[in-house]
Amino acid sequence: MAMGQAARSTRTIVIAGVPAGLLQDDVMADILTIHFQMSRNNGGDVEEVTYPTRNKGVAYITFEDQEVVESVLKKEQHLLQDKRLPRSYPLTVTRYCDSVSPDSHHFVLEDLVEEMKKQSPDLNFGPLQPDGQIAVRGSFPALRVLREFLLLKAKSLSEEGKREGKSHQKPRKKLQEYRSAAETRNSRSEHREKQVLVLDTDIYLYMKCFLPKKFQANDVVISGVTDGDITTVCIESAGREAGAARRSRAKEIIERCSVELQKILRKERICLKEQSRGQKQRYKQLCERLKARYPGLLILPYDTHIDVVGTSADVFAQKKNNNLKGQK
CATH class of the missing domain: 3.30.1370.10 (K Homology domain, type 1)
Structure with a gap:
C-alpha cells in the first residue's frame, strides 16, 4: 500500500488559489478537471480531483500519467477560466510532496510575512489567510520595492532548490x-x-x-x-x-x-466578498456617484471588489467622506 501511495504521489500536483465560495464544490472540481485536461494548459487525462480540502482554496489533481505532471509544471502560469466564473483566476501549481505538511508551509509563510513587514514598513499588511494569500496596501513605489524583494527571494530559493536537487515550479513572470x-x-x-x-x-x-x-x-x-x-x-x-x-x-x-x-498613485480596494447581492449593487451605484464627485479618481468595479486608483490625497479624501474606512 505504501508503494502504491508513493507512486500515486508522483502523479499528483497541488493547486493553490482556487476561488473558494463562488460555486458549488462539485462544479469547481469539474472546472479544474477541464482546465488540467486541456492541451493548451499542457494537461492530460485526469484520474481524480480532490476538492475541497482542509485548506481553503487548495485542490489536488492526480493524473493517469506521471509525464503530464512534468508537462503541467513547465507552464509558467495557469489561469483558471470558465464561463461560470466572473473572471480569470491565477493558480499556483506545485509538485505534491508527502514529506511537507500544510502546517510547515504556514510557518514558513508567517516568517516570510514578518520579513516583508520589516522590508516594507510603509505598507499595510492584512492577516495571512489559510490559503497563503495576504492583502497588501500602499503606494505604487512601495509596492514596487516589495515586488523586487520577493523576486530576489524567489530567485534565491529556486537556485538553492536546484543545488539540493529539488524540483520547483518556475516563478510567474513579473x-x-x-x-x-x-x-x-x-x-x-x-x-x-x-x-x-x-x-x-x-x-x-x-x-x-x-x-x-x-x-x-x-x-x-x-x-x-x-x-x-x-x-x-x-x-x-x-x-x-x-x-x-x-x-x-x-x-x-x-x-x-x-x-x-x-x-x-495609490490604490484602495473595497472587498465585496462578504456583502449580499443588494449591498454589492449599492456599492456599484456608489461608484457612479464617486466618479461624479471625484473626477480625478479612477473607479474600477469588479464582481468581488472595487478598486479606487488616484493620488494619495484624493483616495484618502473619498474614503473619509464616504465612510469607507472599514473596507479594504
Whole structure:
C-alpha cells in the first residue's frame, strides 16, 4: 500500500488559489478537471480531483500519467477560466510532496510575512489567510520595492532548490522580466515596425482614462493587451512613412509618464466578498456617484471588489467622506 501511495504521489500536483465560495464544490472540481485536461494548459487525462480540502482554496489533481505532471509544471502560469466564473483566476501549481505538511508551509509563510513587514514598513499588511494569500496596501513605489524583494527571494530559493536537487515550479513572470523580454523583441523586430513595452495594469488604465493623449501619436497605432496586473502595449507604424524614431518617441513618452505615476498613485480596494447581492449593487451605484464627485479618481468595479486608483490625497479624501474606512 505504501508503494502504491508513493507512486500515486508522483502523479499528483497541488493547486493553490482556487476561488473558494463562488460555486458549488462539485462544479469547481469539474472546472479544474477541464482546465488540467486541456492541451493548451499542457494537461492530460485526469484520474481524480480532490476538492475541497482542509485548506481553503487548495485542490489536488492526480493524473493517469506521471509525464503530464512534468508537462503541467513547465507552464509558467495557469489561469483558471470558465464561463461560470466572473473572471480569470491565477493558480499556483506545485509538485505534491508527502514529506511537507500544510502546517510547515504556514510557518514558513508567517516568517516570510514578518520579513516583508520589516522590508516594507510603509505598507499595510492584512492577516495571512489559510490559503497563503495576504492583502497588501500602499503606494505604487512601495509596492514596487516589495515586488523586487520577493523576486530576489524567489530567485534565491529556486537556485538553492536546484543545488539540493529539488524540483520547483518556475516563478510567474513579473513586470521586469516582461520588460526585458519586450526590449529583446524590440531589437529583433525593428524591421517589422513595432515597439513593445509593459505597464502595470492600474497605471495603464489610469493613463487611458485621464491621459489618453499619451496613447495618441502621428502615424503610429498604439494598442494594449491586459493579462491580470500586467498590460502589454504595442506601438506600430500606421503607414510606411512612419519610422523608428516616431515609434521610439511614443514609447519614451508612455514610459516616462508611467514612471511619474508610479511615484504618486495609490490604490484602495473595497472587498465585496462578504456583502449580499443588494449591498454589492449599492456599492456599484456608489461608484457612479464617486466618479461624479471625484473626477480625478479612477473607479474600477469588479464582481468581488472595487478598486479606487488616484493620488494619495484624493483616495484618502473619498474614503473619509464616504465612510469607507472599514473596507479594504
